[in-house]
Amino acid sequence: MTSTAPGLASGLAERAMHAARAHRAADPDGFHRRHDDPDRWNRWARRARVARTIAAALQVGVDRVLVTDDPHREYRTRTGPVPGDLITITDPSTGRLWRFIPDFTTPGDGWLLLGRCPGCEAEVPITRVALLADLGEYLDRDHDIHVADEARDESLHEPGCAFGLPTVGD
Ligand SMILES: [Zn+2]
Numbered sequence: 001m002t003s004t005a006p007g008l009a010s011g012l013a014e015r016a017m018h019a020a021r022a023h024r025a026a027d028p029d030g031f032h033r034r035h036d037d038p039d040r041w042n043r044w045a046r047r048a049r050v051a052r053t054i055a056a057a058l059q060v061g062v063d064r065v066l067v068t069d070d071p072h073r074e075y076r077t078r079t080g081p082v083p084g085d086l087i088t089i090t091d092p093s094t095g096r097l098w099r100f101i102p103d104f105t106t107p108g109d110g111w112l113l114l115g116r117c118p119g120c121e122a123e124v125p126i127t128r129v130a131l132l133a134d135l136g137e138y139l140d141r142d143h144d145i146h147v148a149d150e151a152r153d154e155s156l157h158e159p160g161c162a163f164g165l166p167t168v169g170d
Contacts (some may be wrong), residue, residue, distance in 0.1 A: 001093065026066050027066060030068055030069065033156055047067035048116055050087065051065040051066070051067050053099065054109075057131055057132065064091070068088070069086065070084035071086070103128055103150075108130065109130065110128055110129065112126075112129070113128075115127075117156075117161060120160075120161035120164075124148075124150075127148055128148060
């Protein structure tokens with residue numbers, strides 16, 4: 001998703017072709033194979049909805065949101081596990097990338113912001129977000145070092161990191 005995206009004043013055709021090029025560049029496998037079978041198409045369409053929902057919640061253009069396979073997490077379905085959703089938002093004004101994963105413990109639409117573990121630098125869930133204000137509060141406060149409960153799973157951390165705890169039960 002480049003910063004030179006045509007604005008809303010551009011024609012639909014121009015914006016559509018730009019969007020296709022951006023997807024092809026950012027997620028070649030997901031884009032090319034989306035028609036391969038019904039499961040892939042359903043995942044593609046579901047991810048389009050995920051992108052629209054988080055774009056609305058965080059007040060960014062949906063063309064700034066990319067939802068791809070999460071290399072670290074799976075999602076259980078009736079037909080077996082499929083890759084989870086990794087949501088990447090490119091901030092148009094700074095170019096900064098923000099990554100989120102779905103928060104399945106929230107009954108409405110919620111996400112977990114991914115960030116660097118203060119102990120080992122691994123990318124872990126750091127805070128729950130349902131609205132722009134949640135992200136703002138997280139960024140605004142004088143942090144005590146904090147990670148989301150989901151980030152305590154020691155398999156997410158480098159060995160010996162004090163923020164990782166052995167999984168209980170499961
Ligand atoms: Zn860690």
